[in-house]
Amino acid sequence: MTYALEISALEKTYKGGFQALKGIDLTVSKGDFFALLGPNGAGKSTSIGVITSLVNKTGGQVKVFGYDIDTDLEKAKSFIGLVPQEFNFSQFEPLMNILVNQAGYYGVSKSLATERAEKYLKQLELWDKRDEPARALSGGMKRRLMIARALMHEPQMLILDEPTAGVDIELRRSMWDFLRELNKQGITIILTTHYLEEAEMLCRNIAIIDGGEIVEDTSMKKLLAQLDVETFIFDMKVGTSLSELDSFAAQSSTINYRVVDDHTLEVDLNKSQNLNQVFEQINAANIEVLSMRNKSNRLEALFVSLINKKPKTKQTKQQAVAEDAK
Amino acid sequence: MNNSIALKSILTKEIQRFMRIWVQTLVPPAITISLYFVIFGSLIGSRIGEMGGFDYMSFIVPGLIMMSVITNSYSNVASSFFSAKWQRNVEEMLVAPVPNWVIVAGYVGGGMCRGILVGLIVTLVSLLFVDIQLHNIWVIIATVTLTSATFALGGLINAIFAGSFDDISIIPTFILTPLTYLGGVFYSISLLPDFWQGVSQANPIVYMVNAFRYGFLGISDVSLVTAFAVIIFFIVTLFTIAMTLISKGIGLRS
Numbered sequence: 001m002t003y004a005l006e007i008s009a010l011e012k013t014y015k016g017g018f019q020a021l022k023g024i025d026l027t028v029s030k031g032d033f034f035a036l037l038g039p040n041g042a043g044k045s046t047s048i049g050v051i052t053s054l055v056n057k058t059g060g061q062v063k064v065f066g067y068d069i070d071t072d073l074e075k076a077k078s079f080i081g082l083v084p085q086e087f088n089f090s091q092f093e094p095l096m097n098i099l100v101n102q103a104g105y106y107g108v109s110k111s112l113a114t115e116r117a118e119k120y121l122k123q124l125e126l127w128d129k130r131d132e133p134a135r136a137l138s139g140g141m142k143r144r145l146m147i148a149r150a151l152m153h154e155p156q157m158l159i160l161d162e163p164t165a166g167v168d169i170e171l172r173r174s175m176w177d178f179l180r181e182l183n184k185q186g187i188t189i190i191l192t193t194h195y196l197e198e199a200e201m202l203c204r205n206i207a208i209i210d211g212g213e214i215v216e217d218t219s220m221k222k223l224l225a226q227l228d229v230e231t232f233i234f235d236m237k238v239g240t241s242l243s244e245l246d247s248f249a250a251q252s253s254t255i256n257y258r259v260v261d262d263h264t265l266e267v268d269l270n271k272s273q274n275l276n277q278v279f280e281q282i283n284a285a286n287i288e289v290l291s292m293r294n295k296s297n298r299l300e301a302l303f304v305s306l307i308n309k310k311p312k313t314k315q316t317k318q319q320a321v322a323e324d325a326k
Numbered sequence: 327m328n329n330s331i332a333l334k335s336i337l338t339k340e341i342q343r344f345m346r347i348w349v350q351t352l353v354p355p356a357i358t359i360s361l362y363f364v365i366f367g368s369l370i371g372s373r374i375g376e377m378g379g380f381d382y383m384s385f386i387v388p389g390l391i392m393m394s395v396i397t398n399s400y401s402n403v404a405s406s407f408f409s410a411k412w413q414r415n416v417e418e419m420l421v422a423p424v425p426n427w428v429i430v431a432g433y434v435g436g437g438m439c440r441g442i443l444v445g446l447i448v449t450l451v452s453l454l455f456v457d458i459q460l461h462n463i464w465v466i467i468a469t470v471t472l473t474s475a476t477f478a479l480g481g482l483i484n485a486i487f488a489g490s491f492d493d494i495s496i497i498p499t500f501i502l503t504p505l506t507y508l509g510g511v512f513y514s515i516s517l518l519p520d521f522w523q524g525v526s527q528a529n530p531i532v533y534m535v536n537a538f539r540y541g542f543l544g545i546s547d548v549s550l551v552t553a554f555a556v557i558i559f560f561i562v563t564l565f566t567i568a569m570t571l572i573s574k575g576i577g578l579r580s
Contacts, residue, residue, distance in 0.1 A: 049580070052421045055579060056575055073423075074423035078423045088414035088417050088418070089415050089418065090409075092343075092346070093339075093342075097339070101336075101418075102418055103335075104335025104336075105424050106422050149418070
């Protein structure tokens with residue numbers, strides 16, 4: 001089977017001896033929406049740097065759609081669109097020139113590049129700025145410009161290194177919609193982000209890297225299933241008395257309630273419990289619930305627990321699938 | 327992959343860059359050269375008399391044109407490539423399937439275009455001060471083309487190694503300018519004592535200026551064959567060095 005990305009025993013030791021990657025193995029299937037998470041300095045950007053040939057590896061192998069970057073680098077590069085973490089376009093060039101030139105580096109003719117530039121600038125709401133120098137754009141616009149630039153040669157794999165850093169929530173959500181649409185069209189997407197909600201909402205598979213090693217490599221669903229306890233917050237109608245809530249919480253022997261204040265209740269649910277049981281008990285007590293939400297991002301809780309552990313024995317997605325099948 | 331489109335893209339970007347800032351790139355050489363003509367040509371030149379059988383103003387014109395070509399070819403690539411490194415937009419090319427020779431050719435081509443364009447501007451300005459004669463147009467074209475390529479390659483290597491904007495002014499200030507002034511622009515090296523004539527022959531700019539002067543006036547302190555051999559030697563050497571540096575990712579890839 002040919003993967004969109006196949007990394008084996010990848011190592012990178014920088015001058016000075018810092019070992020950023022300690023022999024990582026990773027595969028990303030074609031058409032996947034894949035999250036690569038890790039704390040700062042974990043090796044995410046180094047991995048992306050090696051894949052895109054901006055960083056020279058010191059060991060291991062990288063294949064992009066079956067093409068080895070050691071032997072077929074130019075072919076491998078042609079499949080990749082990169083949205084780097086830092087702005088890396090000429091601040092003085094107009095947007096249109098940046099996009100058309102970038103397409104030219106991939107052998108796209110000027111007429112086709114101009115058509116594509118118009119298409120992506122319009123989709124990313126930058127068309128009005130097409131003749132302005134890039135330095136005139138806001139931070140969010142610059143991020144969108146980098147996405148448009150990465151798409152100019154219509155790559156089969158898009159790598160985004162923290163694409164929504166510093167972007168407001170409204171814009172972030174519109175970028176999520178845009179990325180989902182690209183993924184639906186068959187483009188493999190690899191995403192690094194510090195917004196774990198983003199990874200949880202968008203990605204089907206996930207790898208967590210820490211200290212240059214992969215500490216988790218599985219599907220998002222399986223990772224989230226590892227959560228033993230999930231905490232929900234219920235907002236009650238104002239006017240519910242504190243004593244009423246205290247008495248309700250004390251009566252339940254099956255579910256663990258905590259009263260935060262006279263209109264807030266926290267509930268811990270383990271895997272054998274469900275929200276129906278909670279609502280049955282609340283209804284029986286005639287308490288009116290206005291809203292409910294997760295106390296914290298579920299992935300965040302797992303992420304923190306995983307990176308606080310010593311790197312464990314690597315479990316690949318294939319192994320996870322095999323274990324699930326047993 | 328169509329390399330000609332990639333090459334054209336880099337070349338277009340480079341030409342757009344120096345044309346966008348024409349006040350900084352094209353105007354200063356015209357002003358500088360006018361001052362040279364006024365001071366060395368009209369004011370001092372009239373007291374010097376003839377050199378190599380020509381009046382002093384006519385003698386220095388080819389050297390002054392060549393000086394502008396050298397300076398501009400070099401500084402265009404040095405500043406543009408270093409700026410691309412500094413702003414990190416060089417990564418646009420590094421992540422794309424652009425062969426290294428296309429990157430080198432694109433930047434060198436951009437430097438050559440600016441050098442030759444400035445050379446043309448300076449030639450037009452010089453027409454205001456002196457009647458230019460042409461002895462062999464092909465020698466002029468070949469010399470200016472090869473010389474601009476040589477110094478554009480030099481500027482590229484400088485930019486690859488440079489870690490700051492200071493680093494791209496050190497070589498022009500401490501090496502290029504002295505070599506140019508001692509390269510026979512303002513005098514015939516035959517006027518020098520034997521020892522200094524020998525030393526001058528180690529200066530590659532002597533060969534470029536003299537070949538160029540031959541194209542205009544038909545006189546040269548060095549043989550034309552030697553001059554072209556020296557220029558081609560430098561092009562081959564510098565191109566090999568530039569390709570090796572880019573292939574290894576020196577100053578570009580960590």
